[in-house]
Amino acid sequence: SMGIVLVYILSCFLGGMVAGKCVKTQKYLWGMAVGFAYFLLLIGVSWFVEKQIDMSVQHMITTFCMCLAGGTLGGMIS
16 A cells, blocks of 8 residues: 555656656646646546546545645656
8 A cells, every 4th residue: 555655656756857857837837737647547547447436535535635746746846
């Protein structure tokens, strides 16, 4: 469980850093966009594989916040 959380945050963080370095303006917004896109990817893959979203609302909100925060932080640091 902890490994999954680290992968979520680290992936979004690194994606946010790359987006921030490429764009150069409003880096935190682009990092946030990367985090949001990663969250949508997670939901999409879950739907494709399971044919349902196999998450509780609390887990979905927590995952959404982790992805957004990781991407935003990566964008700000870049």
